[in-house]
Amino acid sequence: MPDRAIIVVTIILGLASCSPGETSFNSEPSTASPTSEARPGEGTQLSIGTNDRNEEPPLAASNAEGEPGEPQAISLDRLMGSLDPRTDGEFTAIPANLASRQGLYGRKEAVDSLTRMADAARKDGVSLTVLSAFRSFSDQKRIWEDKWTGSTRVEGGRLPETVPDPARRALKILEYSSMPGTSRHHWGTDFDLNSLESEYFASGDGRRVYEWLTANAETFGFCQVYSPKGADRPEGYNEEEWHWSYMPLASQMLADYLTQISPERISGFKGSETAGAIDVVNRYVRGVNPACSDT
Ligand SMILES: [Zn+2]
Secondary structure, eight states, X not given: OOHHHHHHHHHHHHTOOSXXXXXXXXXXXXXXXXXXXXXXXXGGGOOOOTTTTOSSOOSSOTTTTSOTTSOOOOOHHHHTTOSOTTTOTTEEEOOTTTBSSSOOEEEHHHHHHHHHHHHHHHHTTOOOOEEEOOOOHHHHHHHHHHHHHTSSOBTTBOHHXXXXXXXXXXXXXXXXXXXXXXXXXXXXXXXXXXXSOGGGGGSHHHHHHHHHHHHHGGGGTEEOSSOOOSSSOOSSSOOOXXXXXXXXXXXXXXXXXHHHOOGGGSOSSTTGGGTTTTTHIIIIISOSOTTOOOO
């Protein structure tokens, strides 16, 4: 088979859903995976869309006058968490019986499906609790800068002392926390469930929760975007068994984000100057489970 045909087939397979019958395909290393093109250390060659000439995207949906029937692109400001979910008409609160605390919000369609999934889980004796949902740019900035400055200890130490080099310090934080402006939690489609520790999901109740989610979440549109690192997902965050993404909305939001983002837009927080050098968009935003799709 000519190389081009192999690549086309691989792209099609890479777009396949998480349905069980396709896991054998998805276990193959994907030569056409977008993340395979990431080039650490060459951040100035960040692959971005055609919209980067627009330095100031409008605050509202950017193509309100687009073709009838075409989904409207969501503005980069909103995709970077510049909104207030308490007053935003597209957002709603997580139901109290699912939320670990007050003030958790997500996009309405995603929260509706999450609620149905939690109801189904409960009938199977599995309890789902939302620990984190939408986070604004300023929420993420606080999390990031607390680690950057040493206010929050990382692996028992203060990062300015244990990892003084800025790029290496950013990569250490990126093992689990996103740079402000690059988090899927800005989108209102992604939720952290039950525990932020992998150990919880390894045995007992946590194991049962994880097995239930792996078997059933796809039915409700959810996928584990931060799957184990390996041939399928060589770049990005470490595995997060707790982070589930509502793909019917999130896959379009990722496309809108990648079309509009440019390196200079990732700014406004301590350490943001490292974003280009460590190629954060290609390695982390694109570094998601290729088996997740919008089906
Ligand atoms: Zn998360």
